[in-house]
Amino acid sequence: MEQHIFSPLAFLRHQLADLAQPDYLEAYQAWWEHEGKPVSAAIDRAGTPWLRMFDRQGQRVDEILYPAEYWRMVRQGYQSGVIWRVFAETSLVPHYLLGYLTAFYDAGLYCPYTVSLSTAVPLAKYGSEEVKARFLPLLLRQDETVWQGATWMTEIGGGSDLGATVATIAVAEDGRWYLSGDKYFASNVGAELAVVAARFATGPADIRGLGLFLVPRYRADGSLNYTIRRLKDKIGTRAVPTGEVELRRSEACLLGRAEWGIYLILETLNLSRVANSVGSVALAQRALAEAVSFAHQRRAFGKPIAAHPLLKRQIEERIVELEAAFALAWEAVCLLEQVWQVTPPYPEQYHLFRLLAHLAKYWTAEFAVQTAKWGMEVHGGIGTLAEYNAERWLRDAMILPIWEGTPHRQILDGLEVMERKGAHRMLLHYLAADAPTQALTDMQHRIEAHLALPQEEKEAGAESLFRDLALLTAHTLRARRLARR
Numbered sequence: 078m079e080q081h082i083f084s085p086l087a088f089l090r091h092q093l094a095d096l097a098q099p100d101y102l103e104a105y106q107a108w109w110e111h112e113g114k115p116v117s118a119a120i121d122r123a124g125t126p127w128l129r130m131f132d133r134q135g136q137r138v139d140e141i142l143y144p145a146e147y148w149r150m151v152r153q154g155y156q157s158g159v160i161w162r163v164f165a166e167t168s169l170v171p172h173y174l175l176g177y178l179t180a181f182y183d184a185g186l187y188c189p190y191t192v193s194l195s196t197a198v199p200l201a202k203y204g205s206e207e208v209k210a211r212f213l214p215l216l217l218r219q220d221e222t223v224w225q226g227a228t229w230m231t232e233i234g235g236g237s238d239l240g241a242t243v244a245t246i247a248v249a250e251d252g253r254w255y256l257s258g259d260k261y262f263a264s265n266v267g268a269e270l271a272v273v274a275a276r277f278a279t280g281p282a283d284i285r286g287l288g289l290f291l292v293p294r295y296r297a298d299g300s301l302n303y304t305i306r307r308l309k310d311k312i313g314t315r316a317v318p319t320g321e322v323e324l325r326r327s328e329a330c331l332l333g334r335a336e337w338g339i340y341l342i343l344e345t346l347n348l349s350r351v352a353n354s355v356g357s358v359a360l361a362q363r364a365l366a367e368a369v370s371f372a373h374q375r376r377a378f379g380k381p382i383a384a385h386p387l388l389k390r391q392i393e394e395r396i397v398e399l400e401a402a403f404a405l406a407w408e409a410v411c412l413l414e415q416v417w418q419v420t421p422p423y424p425e426q427y428h429l430f431r432l433l434a435h436l437a438k439y440w441t442a443e444f445a446v447q448t449a450k451w452g453m454e455v456h457g458g459i460g461t462l463a464e465y466n467a468e469r470w471l472r473d474a475m476i477l478p479i480w481e482g483t484p485h486r487q488i489l490d491g492l493e494v495m496e497r498k499g500a501h502r503m504l505l506h507y508l509a510a511d512a513p514t515q516a517l518t519d520m521q522h523r524i525e526a527h528l529a530l531p532q533e534e535k536e537a538g539a540e541s542l543f544r545d546l547a548l549l550t551a552h553t554l555r556a557r558r559l560a561r562r
Contacts, residue, residue: 127141184356313473511556
C-alpha cells in the first residue's frame with residue numbers, strides 16, 4: 078500500500094491511471110533525483126537572497142543574487158515545459174503535472190512557475206495583438222533566455238480586501254498607461270513581466286475601479302520600470318524571492334476591458350489557487366514519504382516503529398487522506414481545464430469550478446500543514462533539527478494556507494458563490510453518482526439552512542460547514558477515482 082508514496086511520478090501514475098504520463102516527466106524527476114535535491118537544500122539553508130541595488134557606476138540595477146545553481150534549477154522547469162507546453166498543447170495539465178513534481182522536491186520553486194503561468198494566460202487571453210506579439214513569445218522560450226512572470230496584487234493594507242487596499246493608481250496619458258504605488262508582498266520579484274492590480278484614477282473607490290495591467294521590468298528606453306525596496310526574510314519557501322516593489326510612473330499595458338478588471342484579477346488568482354492545491358498535496362506526500370521511510374528504519378521496543386499498531390494505523394489513514402486530498406486538487410485542475418479560456422460573462426460551469434477551487438485551496442493547504450507537523454513528530458527530536466528535512470517541510474507548509482488567499486478568504490468567497498450562484502447545488506449534483514444519497518441530502522439541507530442565517534451568524538459559523546463539505550467532496554472524488562481503476 079505504501080510503495081507509490083515514495084515517488085511523485087509513481088503517485089501520479091497510481092492516481093491518474095487514465096492519464097498518459099509523457100516521457101518528459103520521467104526526465105524531470107530524474108533530474109531532481111540526480112541533481113536538483115542538493116541544490117534545493119543548499120538554497121534553503123542559504124536563506125534569503127541578496128538584493129544588489131546599484132552597479133559600480135551607482136546606477137540602479139536591482140539584481141537578485143543567487144548562486145548560479147539556483148538559476149539552473151529554476152530554468153530546468155521552464156525548459157521542461159511548465160509554461161510553454163500549456164500553449165503548445167492548449168492544455169493546463171502539463172503545467173500542473175510538472176508543478177506536482179516540482180513541489181514534491183521544492184514547494185517554493187513552484188511559485189515562480191505558478192506566477193509565470195498566471196502572467197502568460199491573461200496576457201494571451203486579454204492582451205492586444207501588439208502586446209501579445211511583443212511579450213508572449215518571451216515567456217514561451219524553451220532555453221535559458223526564457224522570461225519569468227509575476228502577479229502583484231497585495232499592498233500594505235492586505236491582500237484579501239482588494240477593493241479597499243489597492244492604492245496603486247493607473248493614469249492614462251497620450252494613449253499609454255502609467256502606474257504609481259507600492260506592492261508589499263511581490264513574489265518572484267525581479268521577474269521580467271508582472272501582472273499588477275491597480276486602480277483607475279477616474280474610477281470608483283471599490284473593486285469596480287480596479288484593472289489588471291501588464292508591467293515589464295524595463296521601460297521602452299531600457300531603464301528600470303520598477304524598483305525593489307527590499308527582500309523579505311521568510312520562514313520558508315526560500316526558493317522564491319519575495320520583496321517590496323515601488324512603481325513610479327511605471328509603463329504598463331491594460332489587459333482586457335476596463336470594466337472587467339476585478340474578474341481578470343480573480344481569474345489570475347484562481348490559476349494560482351489551483352497550483353497551491355496541487356503543490357500542497359505534493360508537499361504532504363513528501364513529508365509523509367520521509368516519515369514512513371524513517372519509521373521503517375527507526376527501532377523502538379524491539380521492532381520498527383512503523384510496525385507498532387498506533388503508528389501503523391496513522392500511516393494507513395494518512396495515505397487515504399493523501400489520496401482524497403489529491404482527488405480534490407486534481408478535480409479542480411480538471412474543471413479549470415474546461416473553463417480556463419472562457420471570458421466574462423461566465424457560464425455556470427465556471428462557478429462550479431470556483432467553489433471547488435475554494436474548497437481545494439482551503440483543505441489541501443491545511444492538510445499539508447498537519448501532515449508536515451505529523452511527519453516531524455514521527456521523527457521525534459531529529460525532526461526539529463535544521464540539518465534534516467522534516468522541519469523544512471513544516472516551514473514551507475506554513476506558507477501554503479496564506480498564499481493566494483487565507484483560509485478565511487476561501488471560506489467567505491465559497492459562501493458567496495454558493496449564495497449568489499447556487500454553486501453548492503451544482504457541486505452536489507456533480508458528486509451524486511459516487512456519494513451516498515443521504516449524505517448529499519443532509520449536506521444540501523445543512524447548506525441551505527446555513528445560507529438562510531443572518532449575515533454575521535452565517536459568517537461566524539461557516540468554517541465547520543466548509544470543512545465538512547471539503548471532506549465530503551474529497552472522499553467522494555477519491556471513491557470515483559478508485560472505481561475507475
